[in-house]
Amino acid sequence: MKEILTIIFRLTVSCLLAGLVMGGGYIMTTKAKQHNEHVNEQKVMLSLLGYSKDNPAPSDVELHEIYRYVVTEDEELSVAYLIPIPGGCTFVNIGLDGNFIGQVPVEISAEKVIKAGDRDKAIMAALGEGKAIRFADQTIVVTEEGFRMAYLLPGEFPGFKTFIKVILAVDPAFTLLGLEIMEHEEDPGLGGEIVQDYFKGQFKGKPFATIKTLDVAKLPIPDEYLQALESRKGGISASEVERIQQLYSDKDIYALTGATISSRSVTSGVQAIVKKFAYRVSILDRVLAEQGIEVSF
Amino acid sequence: MRTNVMIKRILLALLLFCSLPALAQAELITGKSFGEEGNEIIVNFAKAVDRTVASSLDNYIVYEEPDPDIRLSLHQIEIAEDGRSAVLKFTEPLNTTQTHVVSVKNITPSILETFKVSKSYLGYLLSILIGAMLINNFVFTKYLGLCVFFGTSKRMDTAKGMGITFTIVIVVSAIMSWFFYQFFLKPFDLNFLQIVVFIGLVSLTVQAVDTVLRKVNPILFNAFGVYLVLVIANCIIIAVPLILADNEYNFYESFMLSFGAGTGFLLALYLMSAVRERMELANIPPTFKGIPIAFVVAGQFALSFLGFSGLSLF
Amino acid sequence: MATDKSNFQLVVNGILNENPIFRLVLSMCPAVGISTTVMNGFLLGIAVLFVQVFSSVTIAIFKNMIHPRIRIPTYTLTIATWVTIIDMVLAAYLPEAYARMGIFVKLIVAFAIITMRLEMFACKESVTSSFWDGVGMGLGFMAGMMALGFVRELLGLGTVLGYDVLGFKPLLFFVLPFAGFFCVGLMMAFFNYIEIVYKRAKAIQG
Numbered sequence: 029m030k031e032i033l034t035i036i037f038r039l040t041v042s043c044l045l046a047g048l049v050m051g052g053g054y055i056m057t058t059k060a061k062q063h064n065e066h067v068n069e070q071k072v073m074l075s076l077l078g079y080s081k082d083n084p085a086p087s088d089v090e091l092h093e094i095y096r097y098v099v100t101e102d103e104e105l106s107v108a109y110l111i112p113i114p115g116g117c118t119f120v121n122i123g124l125d126g127n128f129i130g131q132v133p134v135e136i137s138a139e140k141v142i143k144a145g146d147r148d149k150a151i152m153a154a155l156g157e158g159k160a161i162r163f164a165d166q167t168i169v170v171t172e173e174g175f176r177m178a179y180l181l182p183g184e185f186p187g188f189k190t191f192i193k194v195i196l197a198v199d200p201a202f203t204l205l206g207l208e209i210m211e212h213e214e215d216p217g218l219g220g221e222i223v224q225d226y227f228k229g230q231f232k233g234k235p236f237a238t239i240k241t242l243d244v245a246k247l248p249i250p251d252e253y254l255q256a257l258e259s260r261k262g263g264i265s266a267s268e269v270e271r272i273q274q275l276y277s278d279k280d281i282y283a284l285t286g287a288t289i290s291s292r293s294v295t296s297g298v299q300a301i302v303k304k305f306a307y308r309v310s311i312l313d314r315v316l317a318e319q320g321i322e323v324s325f
Numbered sequence: 326m327r328t329n330v331m332i333k334r335i336l337l338a339l340l341l342f343c344s345l346p347a348l349a350q351a352e353l354i355t356g357k358s359f360g361e362e363g364n365e366i367i368v369n370f371a372k373a374v375d376r377t378v379a380s381s382l383d384n385y386i387v388y389e390e391p392d393p394d395i396r397l398s399l400h401q402i403e404i405a406e407d408g409r410s411a412v413l414k415f416t417e418p419l420n421t422t423q424t425h426v427v428s429v430k431n432i433t434p435s436i437l438e439t440f441k442v443s444k445s446y447l448g449y450l451l452s453i454l455i456g457a458m459l460i461n462n463f464v465f466t467k468y469l470g471l472c473v474f475f476g477t478s479k480r481m482d483t484a485k486g487m488g489i490t491f492t493i494v495i496v497v498s499a500i501m502s503w504f505f506y507q508f509f510l511k512p513f514d515l516n517f518l519q520i521v522v523f524i525g526l527v528s529l530t531v532q533a534v535d536t537v538l539r540k541v542n543p544i545l546f547n548a549f550g551v552y553l554v555l556v557i558a559n560c561i562i563i564a565v566p567l568i569l570a571d572n573e574y575n576f577y578e579s580f581m582l583s584f585g586a587g588t589g590f591l592l593a594l595y596l597m598s599a600v601r602e603r604m605e606l607a608n609i610p611p612t613f614k615g616i617p618i619a620f621v622v623a624g625q626f627a628l629s630f631l632g633f634s635g636l637s638l639f
Numbered sequence: 640m641a642t643d644k645s646n647f648q649l650v651v652n653g654i655l656n657e658n659p660i661f662r663l664v665l666s667m668c669p670a671v672g673i674s675t676t677v678m679n680g681f682l683l684g685i686a687v688l689f690v691q692v693f694s695s696v697t698i699a700i701f702k703n704m705i706h707p708r709i710r711i712p713t714y715t716l717t718i719a720t721w722v723t724i725i726d727m728v729l730a731a732y733l734p735e736a737y738a739r740m741g742i743f744v745k746l747i748v749a750f751a752i753i754t755m756r757l758e759m760f761a762c763k764e765s766v767t768s769s770f771w772d773g774v775g776m777g778l779g780f781m782a783g784m785m786a787l788g789f790v791r792e793l794l795g796l797g798t799v800l801g802y803d804v805l806g807f808k809p810l811l812f813f814v815l816p817f818a819g820f821f822c823v824g825l826m827m828a829f830f831n832y833i834e835i836v837y838k839r840a841k842a843i844q845g
Contacts, residue, residue, distance in 0.1 A: 046521065047518070050517055050518065050521070051517075053517075054517045098391075098393060105393045107393070107394045122394075124393055124394050124396075164391065164392075186422055215634070300420075304392065304395055307395060308394065308395075311394075
């Protein structure tokens, strides 16, 4: 009996000790981890817009975050946006037919709004009883000197294996400025090649009209196009690259060798994200204009 | 005898209980599914519907569940001869992996009939099972659990014993891990304790199975007992709870995943042991004898399992 | 009973005589799965080295207080704690490296090599000996992974540590999973061959 007690006692002590060590480690590292994630995302977003270490963003470039939610009230669904306005945030509720339902101011600080838990709580507090919200997605409006320059659209869609997470950059006319693959689990060497310049780069510069009917062509990439896409490796002038990009801007996407399904997934995923966004942002802009809501962007 | 009768009665009661909801309502919509072509939804009605109403495009609103504000555009609606089924054709191919919500008005006057169309959930569950068993076989595609694999695949009986023991332990420990994850780790934001908790549960399960087996069926224990200890040193046993926590699977999905992982391991062991027994009699060069040639054979199996990649049955 | 090997000999032992991957045939999972490039092998090797050394030292320090009947759970608990710590540290300070290794960092807890080493060495030997033995084992593991990674990366992608050496991809399939099996098998056969030749040379001499 005594032996069992000693065993249990010792085991419990070791567990508690282990728990303390891990808890301490967690507290020390979790802030760094979140900071890292945030910095990484910022870096990716700025590079999508064409900025880098050698070409830093001018100081009047600002990123404004819009969060889209689906609101359920008594079985009625509606779409709502948490928008930054001068002096805070507002939650604009729009019906499924594009009609303005209402807006409520939301009290939340700029640091807390990035955290999903705090954000949801603040919105629920502002909305009151009887409503349920579900987070849908996030859009970032990039302004320079107060004018809209681009939109950054994070998105996710099924790939060949599991999901592919991307961030797109589009300009106000919905021409694709760039595509960055954030996460994927495709096969290395096959589907994994979607992160290479010669695939991602094909999306750059495609106008909205082309995106709406974009398809995948199971043909090899023409040499000159390949050279232009891999222009970072050198051997081709910037003006040549532009000319070639312009030439191919209304063509379909050339599939990756041995990864047709991954290529198709990315193409249809990007297409869906851009189309849905174009539809939604036009409704949002119309409602904001009609209601005279002043926004930060 | 009496226990058998009791069990049968309980099962019958359960069956009736589960089918009650279906019997209680007399639904207008008796069947709904995605059509063969990529852009169709097929609806079956309990009684013949008014042709003009049912084929009018304005009476239908269809959207994907996560995007209620994006209405999908219908191209044409075909009503069957007897008026009891309709085929909704869309202008663009549907994303069948998403649940679609269809609302029909005016078929039953002043009632908006709403129903959801999605790929069968059972199909989804089975696809997780097949995925864990074949497509993402834990040994040949994810290369986990190899130490134990090579140790116990020398003879077919040890292979079978190990495989079955492993399947039992992994299913039980995965279910327990699921409970712990859902009710302790997630709500209290203790995700960093995942590793410790999961491995603790595995040890507990092994201990429990060991004790139970000893008492209930000593013969079985003599056959399989020795493998129980080896189970703990197996990478798969902790990979499965980590995966189901990462993917936020529910109870049934976790069960399917762990069962698939276990049977996949059993399958891999069985195949490997069959080959290795034969190799004992083959003329292998001395440098390759034993483990090296086993690795090469495993590589060939892995190559053949690569053929399952991308298989999508449901 | 203290070991009669010097500390240096312990380290060398871990790398050559009792190399975890090629001689003890333990911890195969990462050897096959992660050894696609030298960098991956190196990073996971560092992680394992860390866990091995810290676990060995912890157990050596507490070896007199561990009740024999709960040996295994105690080892498991220690290893799990250190694995969690390294997992969190990597995720926080080296996110790219962490993303490459994926689930394998968490799986270190199930590596047989660490538990075995604790059972066979750390619970009997002194703290310093356990420390150096842990270093040896960790280095041996890292060396093995890097050797495999070197072969696979060179033949599969034509690069070494990311630098394009060959300029083309000779046999792309070497980075795919099953080639890991082939490579390990072939390298083990190679080690066996060296052993046979060595023994034969010794037999002829003596």
